[in-house]
Amino acid sequence: MANKELVKGNxxxxxxxxxxxxxxxxxxxxxxxxxxxxYMAKNLDNEGGTFVQAESEVASINMLLGAGSTGSRAMTSxxxxxxxxxxxxxxxxxxxxxxxxxxxxxxxxxxxxxISPSQGDxxxxxxxxxxxxxxxxxxxxxxVQENYDxxxxxxxxxxxxxxxxxxxxxxxLGQMKEPITRNKYKKKEYxxxxxxxxxxxxxxxxxxxxxxxxxxxxxxxxxxxxxxxSMKKDIMFETKYLEDSKMVIVAFGSVARILKSSIAMAREQxxxxxxxxxxxxxxxxxxxxxxxxxxxxxxxxxxxxxxxxIEDVKLSVGAQNTTVDFYGRPPGSIPSPDEFLEEIKTIYxxxxx
Amino acid sequence: xxxxxxxxxSLVDVPTHFCPGCHHGTIHRLVAECLDHYxxxxxxxxxxxxxxxxxxxxxxxxxxxEAPHGRAPAVATGVKRSKPDHFVMTYQGDGDLASIxxxxxxxxxxxxxxxxxxxxxxTVYGMTGGQMAPTTMIGQETTTSPYGREEExxxxxIRIAEIMAGxxxxxxxxxxxxxxxxxxxxxxKMLKRAFEVQINNEGFGFMEFLSTCPxxxxxxxxxxxxxxxxxxIPYFPLGVFKGDK
Ligand SMILES: Cc1ncc(C[n+]2csc(CCOP(=O)(O)OP(=O)(O)O)c2C)c(N)n1
Ligand code: SF4
Numbered sequence: 139m140a141n142k143e144l145v146k147g148n149x150x151x152x153x154x155x156x157x158x159x160x161x162x163x164x165x166x167x168x169x170x171x172x173x174x175x176x177y178m179a180k181n182l183d184n185e186g187g188t189f190v191q192a193e194s195e196v197a198s199i200n201m202l203l204g205a206g207s208t209g210s211r212a213m214t215s216x217x218x219x220x221x222x223x224x225x226x227x228x229x230x231x232x233x234x235x236x237x238x239x240x241x242x243x244x245x246x247x248x249x250x251x252x253i254s255p256s257q258g259d260x261x262x263x264x265x266x267x268x269x270x271x272x273x274x275x276x277x278x279x280x281x282v283q284e285n286y287d288x289x290x291x292x293x294x295x296x297x298x299x300x301x302x303x304x305x306x307x308x309x310x311l312g313q314m315k316e317p318i319t320r321n322k323y324k325k326k327e328y329x330x331x332x333x334x335x336x337x338x339x340x341x342x343x344x345x346x347x348x349x350x351x352x353x354x355x356x357x358x359x360x361x362x363x364x365x366x367x368s369m370k371k372d373i374m375f376e377t378k379y380l381e382d383s384k385m386v387i388v389a390f391g392s393v394a395r396i397l398k399s400s401i402a403m404a405r406e407q408x409x410x411x412x413x414x415x416x417x418x419x420x421x422x423x424x425x426x427x428x429x430x431x432x433x434x435x436x437x438x439x440x441x442x443x444x445x446x447x448i449e450d451v452k453l454s455v456g457a458q459n460t461t462v463d464f465y466g467r468p469p470g471s472i473p474s475p476d477e478f479l480e481e482i483k484t485i486y487x488x489x490x491x
Numbered sequence: 492x493x494x495x496x497x498x499x500x501s502l503v504d505v506p507t508h509f510c511p512g513c514h515h516g517t518i519h520r521l522v523a524e525c526l527d528h529y530x531x532x533x534x535x536x537x538x539x540x541x542x543x544x545x546x547x548x549x550x551x552x553x554x555x556x557e558a559p560h561g562r563a564p565a566v567a568t569g570v571k572r573s574k575p576d577h578f579v580m581t582y583q584g585d586g587d588l589a590s591i592x593x594x595x596x597x598x599x600x601x602x603x604x605x606x607x608x609x610x611x612x613x614t615v616y617g618m619t620g621g622q623m624a625p626t627t628m629i630g631q632e633t634t635t636s637p638y639g640r641e642e643e644x645x646x647x648x649i650r651i652a653e654i655m656a657g658x659x660x661x662x663x664x665x666x667x668x669x670x671x672x673x674x675x676x677x678x679x680k681m682l683k684r685a686f687e688v689q690i691n692n693e694g695f696g697f698m699e700f701l702s703t704c705p706x707x708x709x710x711x712x713x714x715x716x717x718x719x720x721x722x723x724i725p726y727f728p729l730g731v732f733k734g735d736k
Contacts, residue, residue: 162573188572192565193598200562200595204569207556208536212569230559334554334570336577338533344548346539346557 142317147307148173150282150318151241152181154289155213157323160239161187162212164201166194166220169253170309171243174215195220199227199240206236206302207345209333211293215241217309218259219250225268228302232272232362233347235332237296239289240274241305243312246469255308255392256469260446263306264420271359273366275303276419277374280395282316288417290323295372297328299365306419308442310392310472366421374417375426379405383412384490385436387482388427388451390416393442399475400482409486419447424454431455436489440478441466461489499523501532503552512712514702515543517669518611519550521679522582525686526553535578536570538563540592542584543617561592564599567606578689580607585626586616589651593625596651600695603660607689607696609682610651613704614723621707625649628722633707648726652699656732662694663687663734666727668701670719674729684734696734701727 145153152174155163163178175191182189192198198214205212216224221242231238242263246256263276275295277288289305296303334343349355376394378401380386389397394415404411414430416423431437437455439448439462448464456462465481467473498504501523509516526532535553539545541560548555558566563581571579588596588610599606615633616622623636626648630639640648652666663685667678678700685696701723705715 162569164569190568190572190602193594196562197565197568197595197598200558200565201569201572203558203562204538204556204566204571205573206569207566208570208573210573212573226559227562230557234557236556334536334556335574336534336536337552337554342552343554344557345555346548348545348557 142319144315145282145318146173146313146315147282147285148243148312149177150285151215151289151305152177153320154286155239155293156181156185157320158211158290158293159323159325160211160213160293161185162205162210163187164190164192164198164212164214165216166192166198168217168220170245170312171215171217171241173312174241174243195223196227199224202238202240203227203231203236206231206238207334209330209335213239213241215243217243217245218247221259221262228274229268229270229272230347231302232274233270234345235300236302236345237300238302239292239296239305240302241289241307244306244308252469253309254469255310255442255472257308257391257393257442257446258469259306260419260441260443263304264422264450272362273420274301275299275369275372275421276306277303278306278390278417278419279311280391280415282311282314283318285311286318287321294326299369300332301365306391308392370421372418373421373423373426375423376415376417377413379412380414380430380434382410383434384410385438385486386412386414386430386434387438387440388414388416388447389440390419390447393440393473396473396475397440397478400478403475403479404482404486409483411482411486422450422454424450427451427454428458431458431460435460437461438463438465438482438485440481442469442473444468463489499527501526501552503550505549507550508546509543510706512703512705512715514613514669514700515611517675518609518700518702519547521669521675521682522609523551524679525682528683529686529690531578534576535580536574538567538570538579538581540581540583540587542587544582544584544611547582561587561590562595563587564592564595564604564606564608568599568602568604571604571606575605578607580609582609583611584617585610585612585614585624589625589649597654597658600655600697601658601660603694605689605692605694607685608698610697610699611702612651612699612727613702614648615704615707617704617707621704628726650727652697652732655697660695661697661733663696664732665697666699666701666729666732668719668724668729670716677729681731688734
């Protein structure tokens with residue numbers, strides 16, 4: 139393979155962003171994502187962009203809101219407690235239809251929690267996260283290469299839908315090093331007939347989320363809802379071994395990655411187990427997973443939390459005479475392929491034999 | 492016939508929602524006159540804050556983005572960094588700027604962002620119905636200080652212009668009032684300086700206005716106007732705190 143570079147997960151995110159034409163970065167330090175702002179601080183100026191270390195996550199999301207309102211490609215990154223602080227701004231960005239990329243290299247909570255990998259922010263990411271009935275698209279990479287590729291993709295999706303896009307990783311995906319190919323970004327053009335650049339030779343433009351006139355907010359929300367529905371055409375997922383599987387493991391991100399080894403071991407031991415990995419967590423590949431349930435009836439959601447994505451799995455396949463089992467645990471140590479294998483074995487023996 | 496009282500071009504010809512005797516309208520007018528004066532109408536991006544001033548996007552004939560409560564200086568930072576050749580201003584109340592947005596204003600000012608911030612201090616939360624603000628005077632009765640603001644529990648009213656002047660990043664800091672024609676002229680002169688430091692790329696321009704809220708002060712427009720000189724100016728002195736006069 140040509141031109142592989144050994145890159146740390148967090149750096150791959152920053153590299154992908156710069157390759158996609160990100161010109162502005164706003165952020166506040168928090169482990170385990172500090173390599174992203176550090177890379178940006180070092181490299182963004184050389185690319186004709188600007189790095190600002192903000193006074194807080196609240197300020198950085200609002201700087202993103204400001205830069206986004208002018209049609210510039212911009213991003214912020216943080217980790218769980220910081221993402222909580224950004225939620226007000228994300229809600230405003232959704233309400234005002236302002237694009238921007240937000241990276242959450244999540245850590246464990248609640249509260250200050252710890253810095254070990256966790257998938258405990260699934261609900262926060264996929265259910266809006268802040269106030270009001272809104273959604274952000276959520277991309278969940280499972281390798282350093284995907285950190286790079288999906289960050290580039292996030293900028294396109296964000297511009298296409300005029301909506302913030304969240305890249306959800308975790309400490310594992312941020313800290314590990316893997317060889318990647320720096321794929322070239324193919325620039326696409328997006329409509330800029332809404333951006334703020336001074337009312338020269340045109341009517342003034344207003345970007346806002348306040349709608350007080352009777353019925354206006356209802357209309358605005360229906361319009362946003364239709365937009366969220368239209369995002370389904372960009373659903374992404376990966377499957378493995380589904381042709382002959384009797385049981386399907388559903389997992390995302392770093393857990394899915396570890397599970398690839400567990401599933402390979404299970405198959406060596408004669409268990410017909412497959413993998414379904416959602417890459418877009420919102421929109422969730424509901425119909426696609428439901429199609430799988432036409433022929434395979436046993437599902438197992440494996441997560442590094444006490445159970446969040448399992449709700450989407452059940453919503454997808456629950457009405458099709460299926461079983462949906464769960465293995466998950468709160469964060470702490472990084473789960474091993476063997477730990478998962480044991481759990482898969484238990485459920486497989488219970489359901490298949 | 493000579494027109495003596497012409498609406499500035501940067502103001503849209505619509506009735507405002509401000510209560511009778513509220514100074515927001517006068518301050519809007521001064522800001523619009525400055526936008527006209529420097530020919531900024533078509534290169535301005537305004538940042539609206541949350542409070543009675545949120546409707547600035549209906550009144551100023553310029554591009555405007557709405558910021559969450561208190562966050563206008565952060566939003567304006569993002570706007571200005573990506574559009575450095577544009578004129579970027581925020582217009583914020585005292586609840587917005589001096590309370591919930593205290594961190595954002597201090598740091599945007601200290602970074603020396605090339606912005607112009609218009610700060611309207613009416614010593615109460617206007618839009619939400621007259622609650623106590625950080626700027627509320629000692630003894631002033633509000634809906635959340637029904638027995639008058641007490642210094643022991645609420646601290647003294649905060650003097651923002653003085654704080655701004657102490658920060659390295661500010662280039663111009665002034666405080667004015669629009670209660671009398673004389674004060675209004677002085678305030679306009681200072682506001683111009685707060686515009687110029689941005690136009691000349693010198694740094695952060697900050698202009699505080701002492702303003703009325705007759706509705707929540709429970710006063711007539713006339714009494715409210717008098718209160719500016721009687722009570723507010725002695726505690727919040729007018730003048731230039733930093734930069735050329
Ligand atoms: C996060 C958040 N908290 C509270 C509010 C409610 N709120 C709306 S306006 C306002 C105060 C406005 O007062 P001020 O900034 O003094 O402006 P004025 O209305 O007096 O011009 C508050 C607290 C809000 N919109 N958002
Ligand atoms: S409530 Fe007060 S600040 Fe708001 S418009 Fe009325 S007088 Fe002005």
